[in-house]
Amino acid sequence: MAAEPAVERDPTEEVMEIQMGPSHPATHGTIKFNLKLDGEEVLACDTEVGYLHRGFEKMIEQGTWTQAIPYTDRLNYVSPLINNVGFILAVERLCEIEAPPRCQHIRVIMSEISRITDHLTCLGMAASEIGAMTVGFLMNEAREFLWDIVEAVTGARVTVSYTRIGGVTRDLPPDFDARLAEAFKHLDALIADCDKLVTRNRIFLDRMEGIGLISAEEAVSYGLTGPLLRASGVDYDVRKAYPYSGYENFDFEVPLGDKGDNYDRFLVRFNELEQSLRIIDQAMKTMPDGPVRIDDARYVLPAKHEVYNSIEGLMNHFKLVMEGAKVPAGEVYQAVEGANGEVGFFVVSDGSGRPYRCRVRPPCFLGMAALEEMVRGHMVADIIPTFGMINMIGGECDR
Amino acid sequence: MNGEDLLAKVRAVGGDLVVESGIEHDHPVVVIERDGALGFFRSLRQDSELDFDMLTDVTAVDYLGRTPRFDVVYQFTSLPKNHRLRVKIRVPEDDVRVHTLCGIWKSANWLEREAWDMLGVHFDGHPDLRRILLYEEFVGHPLRKDYPVDKRQPLTEERDPIVQDWKF
Numbered sequence: 001m002a003a004e005p006a007v008e009r010d011p012t013e014e015v016m017e018i019q020m021g022p023s024h025p026a027t028h029g030t031i032k033f034n035l036k037l038d039g040e041e042v043l044a045c046d047t048e049v050g051y052l053h054r055g056f057e058k059m060i061e062q063g064t065w066t067q068a069i070p071y072t073d074r075l076n077y078v079s080p081l082i083n084n085v086g087f088i089l090a091v092e093r094l095c096e097i098e099a100p101p102r103c104q105h106i107r108v109i110m111s112e113i114s115r116i117t118d119h120l121t122c123l124g125m126a127a128s129e130i131g132a133m134t135v136g137f138l139m140n141e142a143r144e145f146l147w148d149i150v151e152a153v154t155g156a157r158v159t160v161s162y163t164r165i166g167g168v169t170r171d172l173p174p175d176f177d178a179r180l181a182e183a184f185k186h187l188d189a190l191i192a193d194c195d196k197l198v199t200r201n202r203i204f205l206d207r208m209e210g211i212g213l214i215s216a217e218e219a220v221s222y223g224l225t226g227p228l229l230r231a232s233g234v235d236y237d238v239r240k241a242y243p244y245s246g247y248e249n250f251d252f253e254v255p256l257g258d259k260g261d262n263y264d265r266f267l268v269r270f271n272e273l274e275q276s277l278r279i280i281d282q283a284m285k286t287m288p289d290g291p292v293r294i295d296d297a298r299y300v301l302p303a304k305h306e307v308y309n310s311i312e313g314l315m316n317h318f319k320l321v322m323e324g325a326k327v328p329a330g331e332v333y334q335a336v337e338g339a340n341g342e343v344g345f346f347v348v349s350d351g352s353g354r355p356y357r358c359r360v361r362p363p364c365f366l367g368m369a370a371l372e373e374m375v376r377g378h379m380v381a382d383i384i385p386t387f388g389m390i391n392m393i394g395g396e397c398d399r
Numbered sequence: 400m401n402g403e404d405l406l407a408k409v410r411a412v413g414g415d416l417v418v419e420s421g422i423e424h425d426h427p428v429v430v431i432e433r434d435g436a437l438g439f440f441r442s443l444r445q446d447s448e449l450d451f452d453m454l455t456d457v458t459a460v461d462y463l464g465r466t467p468r469f470d471v472v473y474q475f476t477s478l479p480k481n482h483r484l485r486v487k488i489r490v491p492e493d494d495v496r497v498h499t500l501c502g503i504w505k506s507a508n509w510l511e512r513e514a515w516d517m518l519g520v521h522f523d524g525h526p527d528l529r530r531i532l533l534y535e536e537f538v539g540h541p542l543r544k545d546y547p548v549d550k551r552q553p554l555t556e557e558r559d560p561i562v563q564d565w566k567f
Contacts, residue, residue, distance in 0.1 A: 050532035057517070058541055062548055093424050220452050220478060223506030236478050332424045333456075333474055333485060346472065348460055357542075361456040361474070369509035398532055 015043060018380075022051055026384050028125050029394045031368075033383060040379045045372040049365065052394035060358045064324025065091055068355060070161045075360060076396040078121045079114035079339045080160050081107075081150070083396075087358075088163040089244055090334035090345040094327050095165065095299060101288045103167045104245045109283045110162065111245075111336075112276040113150060116187075117143050118339030118391075119269045119276075126266070126388030127198055130207045135194050142190040145183040152179060165325055166300045167293030177284065184277065191273060199270065208263040212374040212386035215260060222370040225363050226341025227268045228390065232260030238337035249286075250279050265389040299325045324353035340364045340391050360399060364392045400448070402427045405482055408449060412442050428485045436488060437498045443475060443484070444503050451475040451484065454504035457511055459518040463544035467491040471520055473500075496521040517542040 016039075021032035030051035036044040056075065060068045072087045073080040085107050092098065099107070120139040128136025147157045152173050154160040162168055173179070198204045214224070219232040229236055237254045239247040255271035257264025293300050297316050306313030329351035335344040341363030348357040367390040374386050400408070402422045409429055410417050416439050419430035431439055443451045456474040473486040488497055499522040500507040511522040512531040519540035522528060530537060536555040539546050 050534075053532040055541060058546075058548060096424075218505070221505040223453055223455060223504070223510075234478060241478075241481055242483075330423060333426060333483070335455075342455065344456055344474065346456065346458060346474065357460045359456070359458045359472075365509065365513075366506055369506065 020380075020383070022048070026129055027387055028129075029392050029397075031387075031392065031394075035380065035383075037380065040381075042375050042378055042380060042383070045375055045383070047368050047371050049368055049392075050398050052398040054399065056360065056399035057358055060355050062354075064354055065165065065327055066320075066324060068358065069163060070159065073159045073161055074395050075362070075399065076118070076338060076340065076343070076364075076393045077158055078393055079111075079118035080158060081110040081114040081154075081162055082118075082336060082338045083343060084160065084163040085111055085245065086334060086336035086338070086343050086345050087347075088165060089336065090332050090347045091165055091327060093332045093334055094330050094347065094349050095325075096328075097166055097294060097296060097299065099167055099245075100291050100294060101246075102171075102290045103292045105283050105287050106168055106172060106292060107163065107245050108247065108250070109280050110150070110153065112279045112283075113146050115276045115339045116273055117146050117150075119273055120146075122339070122388070122391040123194070123266065123269055126385055126391075127194075127204070129384050129388055130204070132198055132201070132204060135197050138190050138194050138197075142187050145186050149176075149179055149183055152176070164293065164300070165327075166296055167291075171292045180280070180284065187277075195270070199267070205263065207382075207385055208261065208266060210259075210261050210263075211378055211382045212262045212265075212389065213260055214370060214374050218373060219260060219370070222373070223366040224341065224370055225366075226338065227265055227272065228341060228363075228367055228370075230254065231257035231264035231268045233258050238335050238342050242335060244334075244336060247279075250282050252276075252279050262385050262389045326351060326353050327355075335361070338363055338396075340367065340393070340396070343396075360396075362396045362399065364390060365397045368392055368397060400480065400482055405449075405484065408446075409443075409484065412446055412449065413439050426483065426485060428487065430487045430489065433488050433490060433497055437500075440473075440486075440500055441503055443486075448480070449477065449484075450480050451477045453478060454500060454506045454510070455483075457500075457507060457514050459514050459520045459542075461518060461542065461544045469495055469518070469520065471497050471514070490520070495519055496523055498523045499525040501525055516540070519543060 016037045018035045018037055020035055022030050032048040034046040035042055056071055060071055069084060072083040075083045120143040124136040124139030151157050154162040214232055216232040216234050219229050233256055235254055235256055240254060252275045255268045257268050301320055302313040302316050307317045327349045329349050331348040333344060333346045335342045343363060344361030346359040347355060350356040375383050406420045406427050410420055413431060416431045416435055417429050418432060421428055443449050453476040455476045458472050460470045462468060467489040469490045471488045471490060475484045499511055511525055514520045515528050516530040516533055517540060537552060
């Protein structure tokens with residue numbers, strides 16, 4: 001192929017091979033598509049992932065269980081709190097402990113705030129990539145209000161590391177209610193604007209409707225979960241099927257699509273915003289009082305006044321920091337509903353104080369595996385909204 | 400179906416293949432023999448009571464020093480029946496291979512490629528067993544316990560992206 005001089009070939013008669021990426025301006029995230037094209041039609045698409053591989057699973061094996069929490073922030077860095085919760089639930093299941101009710105409520109609220117930030121990122125980016133720049137900016141603005149709240153609660157916008165074995169690092173700030181109400185006021189207005197701008201916009205519909213189709217049966221076979229699966233009409237949500245942190249006590253709906261195209265994925269995510277707001281509202285109304293950590297010297301650091309004033313406290317602190325919490329031997333698969341689908345943590349402990357193995361089941365990795373199925377037969381330009389709706393987050397896909 | 404009923408059903412389907420079964424932290428787990436496992440997996444998919452329509456995850460765990468050394472771990476989910484199952488196959492160090500499940504669940508394709516890339520588990524009959532997260536010239540399988548965490552990789556030749564960096 002390379003030996004032949006280019007001028008002697010007739011480009012209209014042959015299959016064109018194009019490499020799109022790894023740093024393409026229209027794809028957010030480093031990824032490469034090796035495409036075979038007939039004109040503008042995609043015949044085959046070999047997707048190369050792994051550009052953001054940092055050896056997450058190997059690194060976790062090097063430290064203590066608590067030291068693994070910051071790494072989980074860097075999986076899906078648009079909704080880091082959900083990963084924190086998922087990992088810590090797996091560890092707590094190994095330890096056979098349960099966080100106090102107030103802590104569980106806080107985890108639910110923070111997970112749902114993260115789900116909203118993730119969906120806003122996904123929808124805003126996807127819209128701006130196909131020309132609706134305004135929606136991108138509005139959604140970024142809406143997201144900013146939520147990240148201010150996340151910062152007020154955890155001390156960081158993205159690298160939150162908020163959960164601990166048996167609890168969370170600190171309680172909600174005293175003015176949390178007021179902050180939340182203020183943020184939601186702005187959020188509601190911005191989301192309503194976005195709704196008016198795109199959901200019934202002819203140009204937007206033409207780019208999204210009927211593109212990236214996948215049937216319910218195929219979607220299940222490809223292991224798709226979350227909005228991708230629900231857009232195909234399959235009612236599966238980990239929060240409903242295998243409830244954790246008290247999700248069974250909240251009243252919310254699981255939005256479904258019927259065709260399984262990009263527009264359905266957009267609508268499912270858009271409607272989930274509203275459901276997440278409903279869950280936060282209920283959780284705030286039923287928020288119990290009490291501690292945010294369990295009182296268990298095996299796993300939880302003692303209070304500072306105990307560390308400075310008693311030998312038991314000091315020894316406990318030293319042991320937990322230097323050797324790590326001794327999580328009992330065993331293995332657990334714990335799944336949580338991440339913004340992109342089922343985030344599963346398969347953790348194996350040998351009882352030594354360090355994780356023996358921690359496997360993350362990344363939802364968007366499987367979404368990328370199904371990308372070829374979705375774009376085959378469509379145009380090159382259709383890869384962009386399809387990729388946007390899969391919402392590949394490099395940190396989670398490549399780990 | 401609760402965990403015990405599920406395990407009883409899986410044992411009935413698997414017969415002699417099932418060497419161990421139990422419930423660990425509320426999760427049904429079975430360990431099966433490698434030879435003949437493909438038929439067992441097919442019946443997990445086809446049996447109307449089990450109906451495991453989703454292969455959620457494939458990975459492996461390296462128990463260095465144990466014989467057999469590796470566990471290949473499959474997580475299954477049944478969406479219609481709302482139950483989960485973990486299946487493990489123990490494979491020895493000198494013959495780290497199992498049969499692919501690509502013909503039954505499509506998610507197996509990439510998940511098995513990752514298990515090959517990271518732990519060097521060979522999946523017989525896989526249509527496209529290439530590395531997925533790492534690059535082709537990478538030496539070794541980093542999630543094995545005898546792979547040092549600070550190991551350096553050799554520099555690779557620069558590839559001509561037009562002619563080489565390419566596979567269909």
